[in-house]
Amino acid sequence: xxxxxxxxxxxxxxxxxxxxxxxxxxxxxxxxxxxxxxxxxxxxxxxxxxxxxxxxxxxxxxxxxxxxxxxxxxxxxxxxxxxxxxxxxxxxxxxxxxxxxxxxxxxxxxxxxxxxxxxxxxxxxxxxxxxxxxxxxxxxxxxxxxxxxxxxxxxxxxxxxxxxxxxxxxxxxxxxxxxxxxxxxxxxxxxxxxxxxxxxxxxxxxxxxxxxxxxxxxxxxxxxxxxxxxxxxxxxxxxxxxxxxxxxxxxxxxxxxxxxxxxxxxxxxxxxxxxxxx
Amino acid sequence: xxxxxxxxxxxxxxxxxxxxxxxxxxxxxxxxxxxxxxxxxxxxxxxxxxxxxxxxxxxxxxxxxxxxxxxxxxxxxxxxxxxxxxxxxxxxxxxxxxxxxxxxxxxxxxxxxxxxxxxxxxxxxxxxxxxxxxxxxxxxxxxxxxxxxxxxxxxxxxxxxxxxxxxxxxxxxxxxxxx
Numbered sequence: 060x061x062x063x064x065x066x067x068x069x070x071x072x073x074x075x076x077x078x079x080x081x082x083x084x085x086x087x088x089x090x091x092x093x094x095x096x097x098x099x100x101x102x103x104x105x106x107x108x109x110x111x112x113x114x115x116x117x118x119x120x121x122x123x124x125x126x127x128x129x130x131x132x133x134x135x136x137x138x139x140x141x142x143x144x145x146x147x148x149x150x151x152x153x154x155x156x157x158x159x160x161x162x163x164x165x166x167x168x169x170x171x172x173x174x175x176x177x178x179x180x181x182x183x184x185x186x187x188x189x190x191x192x193x194x195x196x197x198x199x200x201x202x203x204x205x206x207x208x209x210x211x212x213x214x215x216x217x218x219x220x221x222x223x224x225x226x227x228x229x230x231x232x233x234x235x236x237x238x239x240x241x242x243x244x245x246x247x248x249x250x251x252x253x254x255x256x257x258x259x260x261x262x263x264x265x266x267x268x269x270x271x272x273x274x275x276x277x278x279x280x281x282x283x284x285x286x287x288x289x290x291x292x293x294x295x296x297x298x299x300x301x302x303x304x305x306x307x308x309x310x311x312x313x314x315x316x317x318x319x320x321x322x323x324x325x326x327x328x329x330x331x332x333x334x335x336x337x
Numbered sequence: 338x339x340x341x342x343x344x345x346x347x348x349x350x351x352x353x354x355x356x357x358x359x360x361x362x363x364x365x366x367x368x369x370x371x372x373x374x375x376x377x378x379x380x381x382x383x384x385x386x387x388x389x390x391x392x393x394x395x396x397x398x399x400x401x402x403x404x405x406x407x408x409x410x411x412x413x414x415x416x417x418x419x420x421x422x423x424x425x426x427x428x429x430x431x432x433x434x435x436x437x438x439x440x441x442x443x444x445x446x447x448x449x450x451x452x453x454x455x456x457x458x459x460x461x462x463x464x465x466x467x468x469x470x471x472x473x474x475x476x477x478x479x480x481x482x483x484x485x486x487x488x489x490x491x492x493x494x495x496x497x498x499x500x501x502x503x504x505x506x507x508x509x510x511x512x513x514x515x516x
Contacts, residue, residue: 090389092407092435093417135418279388279416282409286389307367308401308416310387326367 134170142225168277172206433459444468451483
């Protein structure tokens with residue numbers, strides 16, 4: 060086991076500047092503690108002498124940059140992750156969504172897409188999928204490619220099946236996918252309502268008016284300044300009365316936008332954009 | 338843990354970050370049970386760590402199950418769901434490395450009983466940053482694996498009885514400027 064490299068703040072700053080200036084990926088407002096850890100791990104795994112050497116490598120070589128980008132964005136998600144949250148969605152949010160003639164939902168930072176597929180299943184069970192558009196976005200093209208294909212390892216199915224049951228859904232998750240060899244493919248029926256697209260919360264802007272935005276366990280990787288920017292973006296993207304779901308340990312209380320939202324459910328960090336219908 | 342923290346009064350001037358190993362899928366739920374259990378037994382304020390909250394004195398911040406807990410240099414906490422370290426999330430190594438970065442020589446890391454080697458690498462990071470490491474004596478620990486692993490690269494004087502650990506925590510508070 061290796062000992063961690065000593066921390067080199069100036070070298071890290073220079074590395075982040077190269078990433079922003081040369082490649083347009085700006086990580087300077089990410090939370091430093093978790094970002095430093097990922098950078099350090101990348102330096103160790105790819106056997107760079109130090110962060111300065113990594114900076115030189117990405118300056119000269121786009122492949123070295125692509126490798127670093129992959130290390131900095133590690134997708135973590137599951138189907139029906141936090142089953143009780145999905146239970147809440149089904150019982151409390153979906154009936155409200157049903158009052159609209161057409162429904163728009165945004166999964167911001169969808170990673171490999173499991174949550175968007177889970178949402179599509181809930182909507183189909185409620186008979187709403189035909190009048191819903193789900194936008195699932197991420198900046199990581201590799202993760203998006205997986206999300207779009209809807210193909211996952213079937214080794215995950217037993218865990219996902221348990222999540223599915225715990226969320227109070229009837230039947231089986233397996234009813235919504237096709238199993239072949241060691242993989243499963245999500246039903247094409249669900250796919251018609253989901254658009255997977257590249258969108259970077261750090262640099263990109265509003266692209267539509269949503270009834271519901273889900274952005275769970277994404278803000279934890281940002282510093283307060285960037286969290287504030289993203290929460291403003293969500294505020295501008297939400298229909299009056301629209302719902303915003305953050306991760307269970309993420310908070311809005313440090314943001315200037317907090318006053319524009321009411322808390323609907325504290326444990327699951329569900330908020331309602333003020334104004335308009337309840 | 339109660340034995341260690343129970344002698345600290347509510348006016349204790351230092352914040353404490355707490356990582357306890359468990360499996361989120363084995364009934365630990367959201368961590369709130371652990372917070373109320375510990376909170377009802379000690380004088381310090383006990384909270385489940387929220388992302389980006391700023392540290393307050395006399396408060397124990399408990400890492401939520403299934404999240405790593407880290408300290409930023411501005412004194413705010415960060416959570417992450419990066420991969421588990423030695424099967425643990427939260428991980429002591431992750432916490433200690435971030436505290437070593439953020440607090441340098443002002444960092445103190447304490448290792449108690451535990452069944453994995455998590456914490457040994459983090460303790461080394463704290464030592465390299467001139468911070469202090471204190472370890473529950475393996476002979477008095479229920480499960481000695483974790484204290485033993487942390488001691489491997491450390492000095493034997495880092496190992497002590499729980500009572501002694503509490504005394505050292507009280508000493509640290511007296512050294513705190515302005516207190």
